[in-house]
Amino acid sequence: MSGASLSSEERLPVEERRWERLPPWLRPRISEQHGSGRLWRLETTVLVVVGLFLAVAVVNDLARQTRINHRLVADLTTWRHYTDHDYKNISIDQETLGAGSDHEVLCGNTSGGAPGSKTQICLAIWGATVGGRRTVHGGWYLPPYYEDVRSERYGCFGAVRRLCPR
Amino acid sequence: MSAVAQGEPRLAHERSERWVSALATVCGLLLVAIAAEIVVDAAAGPSPVVPKSPELVGWLSGLGERLGYRGFLIALLVSCGAYGVLAVLARRFGTRAISTRWAIVLIAALQLIVFVGPVLLSTDVFSYVAYARMGVEHGLNPYTHGPDAIVHDPIYRYVGHDWDRVATAYGPLYTLLSYPLAPLGVVGALWAMKLEALLASAGTLALTWRCARARGFDPVAAILVVGANPLYFLYALGGAHNDLIMMLAMMAAVSLVVVAPAAGSSTRSARREAAAAAWIVAGALTKATVAVLLPFMIVSKRRLAPILGMVAALALAAVVGYAVFGIHGINIVAALNRDAAFVSTDSFANEIAHLLGKPGVFPIDHDLLKAALVLILLHLLWRTWRGYDWVAASGWALLAISVTSTWLLAWYILWPLPLAVVTRDRRLLAATLAIQALFVIHQTSPLLAPVQ
Numbered sequence: 342m343s344g345a346s347l348s349s350e351e352r353l354p355v356e357e358r359r360w361e362r363l364p365p366w367l368r369p370r371i372s373e374q375h376g377s378g379r380l381w382r383l384e385t386t387v388l389v390v391v392g393l394f395l396a397v398a399v400v401n402d403l404a405r406q407t408r409i410n411h412r413l414v415a416d417l418t419t420w421r422h423y424t425d426h427d428y429k430n431i432s433i434d435q436e437t438l439g440a441g442s443d444h445e446v447l448c449g450n451t452s453g454g455a456p457g458s459k460t461q462i463c464l465a466i467w468g469a470t471v472g473g474r475r476t477v478h479g480g481w482y483l484p485p486y487y488e489d490v491r492s493e494r495y496g497c498f499g500a501v502r503r504l505c506p507r
Numbered sequence: 508m509s510a511v512a513q514g515e516p517r518l519a520h521e522r523s524e525r526w527v528s529a530l531a532t533v534c535g536l537l538l539v540a541i542a543a544e545i546v547v548d549a550a551a552g553p554s555p556v557v558p559k560s561p562e563l564v565g566w567l568s569g570l571g572e573r574l575g576y577r578g579f580l581i582a583l584l585v586s587c588g589a590y591g592v593l594a595v596l597a598r599r600f601g602t603r604a605i606s607t608r609w610a611i612v613l614i615a616a617l618q619l620i621v622f623v624g625p626v627l628l629s630t631d632v633f634s635y636v637a638y639a640r641m642g643v644e645h646g647l648n649p650y651t652h653g654p655d656a657i658v659h660d661p662i663y664r665y666v667g668h669d670w671d672r673v674a675t676a677y678g679p680l681y682t683l684l685s686y687p688l689a690p691l692g693v694v695g696a697l698w699a700m701k702l703e704a705l706l707a708s709a710g711t712l713a714l715t716w717r718c719a720r721a722r723g724f725d726p727v728a729a730i731l732v733v734g735a736n737p738l739y740f741l742y743a744l745g746g747a748h749n750d751l752i753m754m755l756a757m758m759a760a761v762s763l764v765v766v767a768p769a770a771g772s773s774t775r776s777a778r779r780e781a782a783a784a785a786w787i788v789a790g791a792l793t794k795a796t797v798a799v800l801l802p803f804m805i806v807s808k809r810r811l812a813p814i815l816g817m818v819a820a821l822a823l824a825a826v827v828g829y830a831v832f833g834i835h836g837i838n839i840v841a842a843l844n845r846d847a848a849f850v851s852t853d854s855f856a857n858e859i860a861h862l863l864g865k866p867g868v869f870p871i872d873h874d875l876l877k878a879a880l881v882l883i884l885l886h887l888l889w890r891t892w893r894g895y896d897w898v899a900a901s902g903w904a905l906l907a908i909s910v911t912s913t914w915l916l917a918w919y920i921l922w923p924l925p926l927a928v929v930t931r932d933r934r935l936l937a938a939t940l941a942i943q944a945l946f947v948i949h950q951t952s953p954l955l956a957p958v959q
Contacts, residue, residue, distance in 0.1 A: 370894030398858040399945045410956035441866035
């Protein structure tokens with residue numbers, strides 16, 4: 342009788358006696374066995390370690406995002422200083438010159454108006470932040486109402502001439 | 508002498524309870540004030556917190572000032588602090604600190620304030636309306652077309668840019684529920700969606716109360732931890748997310764199982780388990796995630812009833828879904844696979860990738876995360892087989908899904924919360940709230956370095 346050695350606490354109800362054919366470690370239980378503290382401690386340790394790892398990842402990402410934000414503030418200052426326009430709506434693109442790099446493209450109107458409604462000047466900016474600004478390495482122009490795609494660029498200058506169509 | 512000795516601790520005890528009660532009141536009032544401030548300011552004009560929306564709350568527009576993202580984040584952090592204190596007091600002191608009536612009034616006020624305000628923090632509700640209008644007004648199948656198939660419809664311009672080419676990923680039950688709202692017009696349908704979310708939230712809280720009481724927990728603390736959670740009332744309810752309907756079905760299933768009839772016969776409890784499984788299927792036909800509860804319930808009960816309930820509900824849904832939407836309407840796995848490939852900046856997977864020096868999540872990472880999730884689910888199933896509470900195991904499973912997902916949004920980390928407050932394993936509640944805290948902390952970079 343496989344169930345003969347079971348304590349009353351471990352005994353399954355009548356309708357579940359079929360499971361008693363299984364070895365004890367495989368049998369289902371109605372409730373958790375008392376004294377399973379070792380598994381609880383192991384699980385809790387894993388949870389704490391995972392939690393700490395996630396916390397480190399979050400703080401690291403927060404610091405990374407903050408650094409990026411500081412850089413973007415410098416980029417906006419640079420664009421406004423270079424064009425001598427104190428415009429608010431300047432688009433920032435972090436993909437064109439390499440995602441994950443610190444190279445950005447900032448586009449804004451060359452004269453006042455709704456965002457993108459005038460000829461736009463795009464500046465390619467990278468390098469260290471000095472005095473709250475970074476270095477403009479080149480750029481291009483876009484016609485009004487066009488997004489920054491290669492086929493629409495013209496007047497490329499500086500180190501990014503290759504990014505204009507021939 | 509002894510009377511004096513007994514009297515002093517009692518006096519001190521009463522005094523400390525008064526302090527606790529006063530502190531809870533202050534925290535509750537702070538939550539209400541912040542919710543009102545956010546709603547009134549969000550209605551004042553263009554804000555990064557409010558998606559482009561048709562005119563919904565014109566009568567609120569003159570009351571507040573434009574809500575900036577920094578202002579919202581500060582309000583969110585303060586409300587999270589107040590919620591944290593309130594939750595600790597509610598769990599520790601129960602009705603001695605917070606009366607039942609006060610808790611219900613507080614939660615109702617928070618929900619109603621958000622309900623009367625504009626849509627907050629997400630464009631999802633516009634997609635819900637778009638899918639409904641595609642089916643009812645334009646005769647298009649929302650499982651085969653994205654909202655860009657109805658570019659001339661008035662709802663189209665409000666659909667999120669990332670989703671305008673994407674067919675619906677929601678279950679056929681939810682899509683059918685949304686169909687009667689389409690003829691109400693865009694504004695009418697949006698209000699109906701908001702009302703649906705409010706009622707689902709109220710139902711979820713009522714069932715959470717019921718489950719907590721049935722399991723011997725303080726129901727007031729349970730509903731406060733869920734209903735006063737800022738992510739719950741600002742993000743889930745504020746965005747009128749259908750996750751609330753999914754959570755309602757989830758809690759209906761749990762309450763059917765855990766609230767045992769007074770003199771329950773085996774047949775009666777089998778019927779309740781079958782109905783519970785059908786409720787989970789109904790929830791999964793709204794949003795598929797909740798289906799993860801089924802294996803835990805089945806393994807825990809080890810009876811035929813939940814399996815029969817599940818099969819019957821699935822068969823009915825398959826017939827109706829196929830009849831109305833065709834094969835695409837019942838192929839939820841394809842929709843899940845498509846959405847599983849998305850990556851959001853707030854996902855832990857993305858943050859870990861950055862920690863490891865990678866620019867983002869690669870395809871191999873998706874596979875690793877899926878493998879990790881499978882291992883966690885197998886461990887939880889084994890634990891449930893060996894007597895661990897299936898409700899807690901389900902909560903852990905939902906938490907694991909949100910943490911390993913590469914597409915994580917605030918309302919996803921609410922899924923396990925109603926389960927966490929009705930289980931004896933306090934680690935689940937601690938882990939759920941810790942994950943929510945990490946999510947909120949990750950939002951705060953604009954506070955540290957605003958880009959202007």
